[in-house]
Structures are given as structure tokens and as C-alpha cells.
Amino acid sequence: RSTVQPMEGFVAGCLVGDRVASTGAAAQPLVHTQRRQAEMATKAKVSATTTTTSTARTAAKTSTSVRRPAAGGGVGITGAALAAEADECAPPTPRTFRATGPVDLRGLTFYNDYFEYGEVHIEDGITWDGRNAQNPTQVPKMALPLMEYNNSFAPYWSERLVSKLIRAATVRKDFSPPDYRFAVLDMYDAFERYPVKDQRVLVAGSISPWVEAILLTHNASKVITSDYNYKACEHSDLEVVLVSDMEGRGYPKFDAIVSFSSIEHDGLGRYGDPLDPRGDFAAMVEFGSWLKPGGLLYLGVPVCCGDEGAIFGNGHRMYGEKRL
Numbered sequence: 517r518s519t520v521q522p523m524e525g526f527v528a529g530c531l532v533g534d535r536v537a538s539t540g541a542a543a544q545p546l547v548h549t550q551r552r553q554a555e556m557a558t559k560a561k562v563s564a565t566t567t568t569t570s571t572a573r574t575a576a577k578t579s580t581s582v583r584r585p586a587a588g589g590g591v592g593i594t595g596a597a598l599a600a601e602a603d604e605c606a607p608p609t610p611r612t613f614r615a616t617g618p619v620d621l622r623g624l625t626f627y628n629d630y631f632e633y634g635e636v637h638i639e640d641g642i643t644w645d646g647r648n649a650q651n652p653t654q655v656p657k658m659a660l661p662l663m664e665y666n667n668s669f670a671p672y673w674s675e676r677l678v679s680k681l682i683r684a685a686t687v688r689k690d691f692s693p694p695d696y697r698f699a700v701l702d703m704y705d706a707f708e709r710y711p712v713k714d715q716r717v718l719v720a721g722s723i724s725p726w727v728e729a730i731l732l733t734h735n736a737s738k739v740i741t742s743d744y745n746y747k748a749c750e751h752s753d754l755e756v757v758l759v760s761d762m763e764g765r766g767y768p769k770f771d772a773i774v775s776f777s778s779i780e781h782d783g784l785g786r787y788g789d790p791l792d793p794r795g796d797f798a799a800m801v802e803f804g805s806w807l808k809p810g811g812l813l814y815l816g817v818p819v820c821c822g823d824e825g826a827i828f829g830n831g832h833r834m835y836g837e838k839r840l
Contacts (some may be wrong), residue, residue: 552664588793591785617785618649622831629793630783633838634824649786653694654777655724658684664726671747678751691726696777699816703727703776706814715771718742718806719776720799721787728754732775740770744789759789762806769808775799776816780833796833 519537552560565721581753621627622639630642650668652660662677684691692700713735722741731739740755747756755796761767781787783795792798803813818834820826825836833839 586837636826638828656691673749673806675750685730703730718770718773720775772812774814793811
């Protein structure tokens, strides 16, 4: 296939917790309304050599280099074994802890292992040394005055910030971050269809606490955020923990987990996470181990039109049908 067509939007759904790490069987999926689908239908064609693309983070067109990795790969996980495993619907392999990023993926001996489903590598978007790893468009506009930003956001959530987002969520305002149009509305829909009242909920990965605020207004009894980078939080109803604090230590299980725009970064090292070609699959296995039997995973990931998908620099994946 010569082209990839990224779509400006996310696919969201709910997965039954005790099936997340096995067959991936889904509960009734959440779908965007036709109105939202129509507004999210703008696409940018990306050729397999040199083209221009328009992303949610840039209004201007940017020349990008698209690179298809060579067949085979370096050391580490073998593509053939992984493809056979996926075809057999076997559970993904556990997380392989390698060095952490951010780095230029092209310099890794296992670089080609990132492309087991035929993804193309689009070499733009993120600097390799970790600067500019976060963008203001990743958080709600109303949160920006209360978040210190200097290429990345300061790891601090004030009482004022969380309370402001809670007030907006209480009146069901759409304060979706610019990069994730209608995401807040989708969260309202999700928690109304599958309530989190009196539940212990984990938010897996978060730059600003907009998901956490929505959970609190839907009466979750406990909201905990996990991340590779610690954040100080002043609000008494929220707790932030490191992913390393939850690994192999018998951490109490959750009734629900929310992962929105998170696993597409996992394994690429952009946020200081372990470099792992199957980091997103490993995250799904972890979610399954952290959920109580019958618990729910609320999942949102960016998608492409077509089978293959793409990886943008060391920044994020866009899922084609194969990997999804």
C-alpha cells in the first residue's frame, strides 16, 4: 500500500476487563454521533516518499519524510514470531524493559521491530532529545492559564486547576483539548452508559486532569492517575502514582481504567517510558492485570483509514486496522 490517510480523530470504546489480555472481546462500543463524525472527517494524505500533512497540532502544512523500514529487523523481538502470535490471538508478550527514551528510534538495533504490522515511519513532529514533547493543544484551553508551560508542562496540578475543570464538568460543558475534539462529550456519554459511581478508577497517563475532573463529577469514589513522570497534585480527591509503583507490588485492583491518547505513545520513549516495540500491547496486558474481574477499560486511540497505520517520529502511533 502506497499511502496512509490519518484521520483527525480517535476511536473510543469499552472493553470487558477480564478479556482485555486475552481475546480483546468488547462490550457494546461507544460511537461518535454522525455530527461528530462529519466534523472529524477531514483527512490528510501522506505519500510513501515525500508529502505534506496537516495534523491537529499544526495549522500550516509541513513537509515530511515518510520512511518504510527494511524487511527484518535488529535484535530483540522478531516480527515473524509476533505476527504468528497475533494471528493465533495469543495474549501479547509481557513488557520488555529496555532503556528509556526519548531517543531517535532510527538508531536502535531493534528499530525495525516497531513496524510488525507494516506501519510507515513519518519522520517529523517530535524532537529527539525530549524538548517540545508536549503541546499546549493537548490540554483544555481553559486550563492553560493555570498550567506553567516551557516546551513541556510543569509537573504540578493546583487546587485551582482541578476545581476549575470540575466546575466545567459539573455543568457538562465541552472543554475538550483542541487535539481531541469532542473527547469530553464522549467521556460524558461513556460514563452515563457505563457508570463509575462509587468505583475505584485509574487514569492511565495524563498531562492535565480533564478526565479526572469528569470522573469526579460522575461520582467515582477514588480517582488515581498513573504516569511515568510524577506530578504533584494539590486536590484532595486525586492521587498521582508512578507506573513503577504499580508493577509487581500487589497494588489494589480497579473497577475501571480510563486510557485516552496514552497507549499510542507507549514504548516509543517520548515521555521517558521504556523503549519497547510492543509497549502498547504490554500496556493492555497491564490494564488487564490491574482490573478487577468484570471491570471496564475505557479506551481512546488515534486511527488511520486502511490496514497499516503509521508512527510519527518518536511521538505517537496512528493505528491501522491490523494493529488495532
